Structure formats: structure tokens, C-alpha cells
Amino acid sequence: MTKDDFWQGVRGGFPVMVSAAPFGALFGALAVDNGFSVFDAVFMSATVYAGASQMVGLELFGHNVQPWLIVLSIFAVNFRHILYSASIARHIRHFSGLQKFFAFFLLVDPQYAETEKRAERGEPVTFAWYLGFGMIIYLPWQIMTLLGAIFGQMIGDPKAIGLDVLLPIYFMGLVLGFRKRDNWLPVVAVSSLASIAAMRFVGSPWHVSIGAIAGILLAACMPLSKRHEEPVTLEHEV
Amino acid sequence: MDNAEHMQLIYVILTAAVATFLTRIGGYVMITQMKRIPPRMEAALNAVPAAVLSTLVAPAFLSGGWDVAVAMLVALVIGLRFSSLWMLLAGWLVVMAIRHLLV
Structure with a gap:
């Protein structure tokens, strides 16, 4: 029974793993390009285990941004997980303390989405299923990071093979992923303009925090909408 | 990177x-x-990812060179309809085409 649940989880997570794999390799390659060693890249994938925020972290590290701001940015990008853990709390109440620890550690976007769907279908959210689903994403994520980092080390000029264009486009994809949220366009416009202005007049890395604060303040001052949306899930993302 | 930095x-x-x-x-x-x-705090928190990420996109658009800017524009159009894997592929193809075929 437990074994069946585990393999059911593995099968369920397989497509997620396939779609996340290129991003794992991309992270590894770009990490090395931004001054990480192969070890650093895998270390980050294994401990942080949140693709988008890992990309943000290495981009900021490459720009010599202050350490506290790097951590804060990673925290901010991962902030949505708070909503996930609040929402799946009712489905994993029967897990033991240690099982909960692992469950929260593995709580990436697709893990959250599938757990909710499974609970909605009335199927039992067992720890075996949860772990199977999590492991088939977690372990390949490390392997792909390693392969990407090793491959990235062999690249002489990242521009010659177009690596430099991938990170900004990846971030643009993430920005677009949030476009159903309230005030999305004004926030993006204000943060973009403020960051460009700050880049010119204050300098890097301050353009990140100044631009971000401008957009966040705007959102806090905008008229409040009645509806409260579900968090947007980025399905490809680990 | 020296030891302390590492x-x-x-x-x-x-x-x-x-x-x-x-x-x-x-x-x-x-x-x-x-x-x-509180609702205002929730609205602010909701805006955090788009606000932070925009600051990583906009300056790159201006300072990456015209080839990167063109690639990003193409990727933006693709991204309105398709997943980010297609955005990356399209942007990469554009920048490679410009660098190796045009220039």
C-alpha cells in the first residue's frame, strides 16, 4: 500500500521533472558563468531548491549585490510558499513532525498544486505519495544542475553561444506568469522605470531594491480590489 | 573569486x-x-515578485545591447501565448541568428 503510493507519486511527478530538467541545467550553466563553482551550484540547488529564486540569487551575486539584499530577494521571490504551506496544512495534518519537516522542505509549486488536486479528488495524501512525487523532482534537479555546471565550465565565451540572453528572458517569463494579479501592469511599469532611473543615478546594485520598493509601495497605495485571487502557480517551475 | 568571497x-x-x-x-x-x-499588506506582498523581477528585466533590456533587446522583444511576444521554455528558445535563436549570421 505504502509502496504503491510512493510509486504513484513518482509517476505523477515524472512530467514535472521532465519540464523542470532544462531549467536545472540552465541554472547550473549560468551559475558557473556568474562565478559559482560546480560545488556551489549543486549546493544551492540541494539546499534552497527553488528554481526562480536560485536564478535571482546568482544574478545578484554576479553583480556584487550586498549579501543581505540577495537573501532578501530570494526570500521575496519565494514568499508565495507561505500561501502554499498555509493552504496544504489541512491536508497533511496527519504527518508526523519529521514528515512535515520534509514535506515543507520539498514544497515547490507543482508539489503544492498536485497535493491540492489530490486532496480535492478525495484521494488520501499519504506521506509515501508526497515523498515519491517530491523525490522524482528533487533528485533529478540536483543531477541536472551538476550536468549544467560541468557543461558550463567548458564554455569559453558565454556570449558566443547566447547564454547571456537567457536569464533576462527567464525573468521576463516569470514576470508574465504573474500577470493575472491585481495592479500587475502598473507595478511592472513603475518598478521597471524606477530601476532604470536608479541604475543611472544611484548605480547597481541599488537599482534592484529601489525599483522593487517603488512597485511595492504603489501596490500598497492602489485602490483595493474586492476579490482575493488564488496564488498564481508557475507550472514549469521548481 | 578568492577564499573569503567563496x-x-x-x-x-x-x-x-x-x-x-x-x-x-x-x-x-x-x-x-x-x-x-491586513489587506494593504496583502496587496503589497502580492506585488513583491513582479516588482523585484521587473528590476532584473528592464535594465538588461537597455544595457544588454541591441541584439539582446530584439531577442527580449521577440520572447515577450512569444510569452504572451506560450510557456517560458518557448520564450527561451525563441530569444536564444534570435540572438544567435543576429550574432552569427548578421554581424
């Missing part, structure tokens, strides 16, 4: 890992403690 990177990664874990357990802890987040 140690700093390791600390940054470890702190980021703890911070990320806190976001993953935070909602669970909060829901057992707190009733509600």
Missing part, C-alpha cells in the same frame, strides 16, 4: 536556504497563530 557565497546560500524554508513552513505556522493579514 565563504561569503556559502553563507549567502545557507541563509537563503533557511529563508526559503521559513517561507515554506511560515504559512503553516501563521495559520495556526494569526487570523488575517
Whole structure:
């Protein structure tokens, strides 16, 4: 029974793993390009285990941004997980303390989405299923990071093979992923303009925090909408 | 990167890992403690990812060179309809075409 649940989880997570794999390799390659060693890249994938925020972290590290701001940015990008853990709390109440620890550690976007769907279908959210689903994403994520980092080390000029264009486009994809949220366009416009202005007049890395604060303040001052949306899930993302 | 810088990177990664874990357990802890987040704060928190990420996109668009800017524009159009894997592929093809065929 437990074994069946585990393999059911593995099968369920397989497509997620396939779609996340290129991003794992991309992270590894770009990490090395931004001054990480192969070890650093895998270390980050294994401990942080949140693709988008890992990309943000290495981009900021490459720009010599202050350490506290790097951590804060990673925290901010991962902030949505708070909503996930609040929402799946009712489905994993029967897990033991240690099982909960692992469950929260593995709580990436697709893990959250599938757990909710499974609970909605009335199927039992067992720890075996949860772990199977999590492991088939977690372990390949490390392997792909390693392969990407090793491959990235062999690249002489990242521009010659177009690596430099991938990170900004990846971030643009993430920005677009949030476009159903309230005030999305004004926030993006204000943060973009403020960051460009700050880049010119204050300098890097301050353009990140100044631009971000401008957009966040705007959102806090905008008229409040009645509806409260579900968090947007980025399905490809680990 | 020298040794001190490398140690700093390791600390940054470890702190980021703890911070990320806190976001993953935070909602669970909060829901057992707190009733509600104030709506203005919720609106601000909602805006955080788009606000932070925009600051990584916009300057790159201006300072990356015209080839990067064209690639980003193409990727933006693709991204309105397709997943980000297609955006990356399209942007990469455009920048490679410009660099190796045109220039």
C-alpha cells in the first residue's frame, strides 16, 4: 500500500521533472558563468531548491549585490510558499513532525498544486505519495544542475553561444506568469522605470531594491480590489 | 573569486536556504497563530515578485545591447501565448541568428 503510493507519486511527478530538467541545467550553466563553482551550484540547488529564486540569487551575486539584499530577494521571490504551506496544512495534518519537516522542505509549486488536486479528488495524501512525487523532482534537479555546471565550465565565451540572453528572458517569463494579479501592469511599469532611473543615478546594485520598493509601495497605495485571487502557480517551475 | 568571497557565497546560500524554508513552513505556522493579514499588506506582498523581477528585466533590456533587446522583444511576444521554455528558445535563436549570421 505504502509502496504503491510512493510509486504513484513518482509517476505523477515524472512530467514535472521532465519540464523542470532544462531549467536545472540552465541554472547550473549560468551559475558557473556568474562565478559559482560546480560545488556551489549543486549546493544551492540541494539546499534552497527553488528554481526562480536560485536564478535571482546568482544574478545578484554576479553583480556584487550586498549579501543581505540577495537573501532578501530570494526570500521575496519565494514568499508565495507561505500561501502554499498555509493552504496544504489541512491536508497533511496527519504527518508526523519529521514528515512535515520534509514535506515543507520539498514544497515547490507543482508539489503544492498536485497535493491540492489530490486532496480535492478525495484521494488520501499519504506521506509515501508526497515523498515519491517530491523525490522524482528533487533528485533529478540536483543531477541536472551538476550536468549544467560541468557543461558550463567548458564554455569559453558565454556570449558566443547566447547564454547571456537567457536569464533576462527567464525573468521576463516569470514576470508574465504573474500577470493575472491585481495592479500587475502598473507595478511592472513603475518598478521597471524606477530601476532604470536608479541604475543611472544611484548605480547597481541599488537599482534592484529601489525599483522593487517603488512597485511595492504603489501596490500598497492602489485602490483595493474586492476579490482575493488564488496564488498564481508557475507550472514549469521548481 | 578568492577564499573569503567563496565563504561569503556559502553563507549567502545557507541563509537563503533557511529563508526559503521559513517561507515554506511560515504559512503553516501563521495559520495556526494569526487570523488575517491586513489587506494593504496583502496587496503589497502580492506585488513583491513582479516588482523585484521587473528590476532584473528592464535594465538588461537597455544595457544588454541591441541584439539582446530584439531577442527580449521577440520572447515577450512569444510569452504572451506560450510557456517560458518557448520564450527561451525563441530569444536564444534570435540572438544567435543576429550574432552569427548578421554581424
